Amino acid sequence: MRKTAIMVALLCGLAGSAQAVPVVTADGPVEGVSKSGVSQFLGIPFAKPPVGDLRWRPPQPVAKWDSVRKSDKFGPTCAQVTTLGPFAGPANSNEDCLYLNVFTPDTKEKLPVLVWIHGGGYVDGESNDYDATNLAKQGKLVVVTLNYRLNLFGFLAHPALDAEHHPFGNYGIMDMQAALRWVQRNITSFGGDPDNVTLGGQSAGAGAAAANVVSPGAKGLFHRAIFQSGGYTPVAPRSISEDRGQKFAAAAGCTTGDVAKCLRALPAARIIALAGTPSANGPFINGPMVDGKVIPEQMIDAFRSGRFSQMPIMIGTTKDETNFNIGIAQYFRKDHSATTAEQFSTYVKNTFGGNAGPGLSPPAYPAGTVNAILAHYPVKGAAQPSWTSTGTDVVACRGQYAAEALSAHVPVYMYEFDDRTAPSYFPKMPGYQSLAYHTSDIPYVFTGYHGGPDGLPTTFNPIQAKLSGHLIDAWASFARDGNPNGQGDAPWPRWKKGADAAAYFLQENSWKATQTNAKFAQQHQCGFWQSILLYK
Numbered sequence: 056m057r058k059t060a061i062m063v064a065l066l067c068g069l070a071g072s073a074q075a076v077p078v079v080t081a082d083g084p085v086e087g088v089s090k091s092g093v094s095q096f097l098g099i100p101f102a103k104p105p106v107g108d109l110r111w112r113p114p115q116p117v118a119k120w121d122s123v124r125k126s127d128k129f130g131p132t133c134a135q136v137t138t139l140g141p142f143a144g145p146a147n148s149n150e151d152c153l154y155l156n157v158f159t160p161d162t163k164e165k166l167p168v169l170v171w172i173h174g175g176g177y178v179d180g181e182s183n184d185y186d187a188t189n190l191a192k193q194g195k196l197v198v199v200t201l202n203y204r205l206n207l208f209g210f211l212a213h214p215a216l217d218a219e220h221h222p223f224g225n226y227g228i229m230d231m232q233a234a235l236r237w238v239q240r241n242i243t244s245f246g247g248d249p250d251n252v253t254l255g256g257q258s259a260g261a262g263a264a265a266a267n268v269v270s271p272g273a274k275g276l277f278h279r280a281i282f283q284s285g286g287y288t289p290v291a292p293r294s295i296s297e298d299r300g301q302k303f304a305a306a307a308g309c310t311t312g313d314v315a316k317c318l319r320a321l322p323a324a325r326i327i328a329l330a331g332t333p334s335a336n337g338p339f340i341n342g343p344m345v346d347g348k349v350i351p352e353q354m355i356d357a358f359r360s361g362r363f364s365q366m367p368i369m370i371g372t373t374k375d376e377t378n379f380n381i382g383i384a385q386y387f388r389k390d391h392s393a394t395t396a397e398q399f400s401t402y403v404k405n406t407f408g409g410n411a412g413p414g415l416s417p418p419a420y421p422a423g424t425v426n427a428i429l430a431h432y433p434v435k436g437a438a439q440p441s442w443t444s445t446g447t448d449v450v451a452c453r454g455q456y457a458a459e460a461l462s463a464h465v466p467v468y469m470y471e472f473d474d475r476t477a478p479s480y481f482p483k484m485p486g487y488q489s490l491a492y493h494t495s496d497i498p499y500v501f502t503g504y505h506g507g508p509d510g511l512p513t514t515f516n517p518i519q520a521k522l523s524g525h526l527i528d529a530w531a532s533f534a535r536d537g538n539p540n541g542q543g544d545a546p547w548p549r550w551k552k553g554a555d556a557a558a559y560f561l562q563e564n565s566w567k568a569t570q571t572n573a574k575f576a577q578q579h580q581c582g583f584w585q586s587i588l589l590y591k
Contacts, residue, residue: 130154
């Protein structure tokens with residue numbers, strides 16, 4: 056039935072009109088729409104709504120349906136507070152949000168599958184912002200995007216919940232695994248190959264993809280991985296997460312009696328209000344933790360030992376990652392004033408101090424780190440360059456360290472996105488330069504991406520459009536056979552150890568430049584970060 060519908064959709068797509076496309080899934084029939092050669096199936100539930108007694112439990116199988124379900128609109132966004140400026144899903148307190156979307160070219164071929172996890176620090180974001188139409192069509196891929204529980208809804212640890220004899224704490228990661236199981240059951244009906252699935256994501260999505268690479272619960276559900284601006288960041292141990300969870304429960308008034316029942320009875324809006332936000336330095340923001348089962352150990356330890364699902368892995372960063380964070384801070388100032396040396400100093404203290412704030416990771420830096428960083432990255436005139444280099448170099452050097460660990464076991468392809476003219480969805484602000492900021496590479500893969508509802512539209516000039524085409528081809532080639540080149544080792548070399556190895560591919564307009572490990576390490580001050588125990 057699908058092939059007949061696809062052929063009709065192709066003819067109607069050429070005429071520019073949308074055509075309904077029916078597909079029968081294991082849970083019930085859905086009806087998407089096809090236009091211009093790509094069928095979209097939006098808002099398909101992959102688990103029961105995690106509400107009521109299902110809050111803070113592993114995702115449960117969705118209730119089956121018999122009548123055709125219209126799948127022409129995105130599902131609801133997961134509960135969140137808008138915290139990242141123009142990068143954000145809409146603020147809401149909705150918990151019924153476990154929906155995914157499928158973009159599939161109208162073809163008879165059996166296609167590789169790319170499952171994409173959105174970023175947002177595990178506290179915000181939504182799949183709705185990622186239009187995979189062009190990626191699916193040009194790349195000849197079936198692309199799946201998904202929502203997962205965020206912040207306290209997705210990552211709460213508390214002894215009362217953790218003693219209930221079910222996997223706990225990392226509910227958002229378990230949501231992703233439920234979506235991957237849905238793909239295994241259903242993607243053949245959408246033209247995809249369940250034996251050729253790539254899991255990718257950006258920022259928190261990259262970290263989540265890495266978590267699934269090491270998670271036993273995801274073993275066999277995908278076959279390649281992409282970590283776009285992320286992938287190795289220490290996550291909290293159970294003790295720290297449970298301590299944070301108990302403080303949250305106390306603030307919510309759930310300390311005696313049946314604490315788990317009390318927590319599940321809290322209004323969603325109350326949890327959102329208490330959760331806190333990164334921009335407000337809230338005390339209870341949460342992300343993944345080492346729980347011993349869903350995430351059995353720190354990811355870098357798993358990478359070193361080989362205790363992970365071994366597969367080809369692509370890892371990369373942008374040239375100016377931290378301009379994203381600077382832009383958010385500047386965006387929220389009433390006058391959009393430029394970053395000052397004092398604000399940079401505060402950032403360093405909050406991020407690298409002995410008890411480095413209430414963030415998602417445990418303190419990991421020794422005494423004297425703050426002074427060492429301020430001395431190594433002195434402010435000379437404008438403060439933005441020092442802040443940019445500090446935060447960007449951390450991410451870049453962690454990537455290099457992860458590549459060394461992973462490459463002992465699997466093929467690894469490293470890159471740096473280097474288009475410093477990338478379009479920005481931030482408004483114009485005094486003294487602010489976006490350059491190749493964190494998230495700036497997303498529109499090159501997901502055409503038209505602009506951060507979220509409040510982001511400015513992004514458009515490409517002809518040179519940037521060509522670079523976008525290269526990136527889509529590389530992502531598709533990697534998804535197809537684990538090599539961004541398609542075949543061979545050029546122009547994108549497989550990463551290998553050694554100072555003089557041409558191990559990094561620079562994603563710039565020429566689409567041929569490489570960089571050695573030594574040059575990359577020098578450029579990002581990796582020797583300095585190694586000296587202050589970045590990786591311990």
